[in-house]
Amino acid sequence: MRKPWDQYxxxxxxxxxxxxxxxxxxxxAVIVRERRTIASGYNxxxxxxxxxxEVGCKVVDGHCIRTIHAxxxxxxxxxxxxxxxxxxxxxxxxxPCLHCSKQIIQAGIVKVIFAEEYRVDPYALxxxxxxxxxxxxx
Numbered sequence: 001m002r003k004p005w006d007q008y009x010x011x012x013x014x015x016x017x018x019x020x021x022x023x024x025x026x027x028x029a030v031i032v033r034e035r036r037t038i039a040s041g042y043n044x045x046x047x048x049x050x051x052x053x054e055v056g057c058k059v060v061d062g063h064c065i066r067t068i069h070a071x072x073x074x075x076x077x078x079x080x081x082x083x084x085x086x087x088x089x090x091x092x093x094x095x096p097c098l099h100c101s102k103q104i105i106q107a108g109i110v111k112v113i114f115a116e117e118y119r120v121d122p123y124a125l126x127x128x129x130x131x132x133x134x135x136x137x138x
Contacts (some may be wrong), residue, residue, distance in 0.1 A: 005035060006104040006138055009091040010115050013070075014038035016040045017093050021065045021106065025094070025118075029070035031109070033088040039081075041073025075107050085109055094118040105131045113138065
């Protein structure tokens with residue numbers, strides 16, 4: 001019996017998270033359009049910088065500022081290679097932070113499916129609702 005699509009892509013996001021270099025939390029994201037993966041991302045340092053797993057996290061106000069979040073990384077991969085995210089679905093291991101939520105909306109992503117609730121920001125929920133972005137937690 002084959003896995004349902006949502007489970008398949010959430011499992012893929014979990015696999016992508018295994019590449020994360022942040023020692024505080026491993027997050028993975030996969031952007032899908034028409035049941036095809038168009039990008040993936042995990043939380044880690046910008047290209048060419050040292051990684052948290054090598055030198056430790058750079059924490060300011062309780063957040064590691066060394067890393068790019070998984071959702072942002074996936075969206076930026078699309079931008080870098082000229083792949084449209086309009087109408088896409090984002091599968092992510094953890095609920096997106098407020099900043100990533102804004103980027104998701106601006107990127108034209110219409111659905112977010114997340115595996116784990118983590119610091120769910122009420123304003124992010126409000127923004128998603130205003131933008132018509134569907135949120136799902138299997």
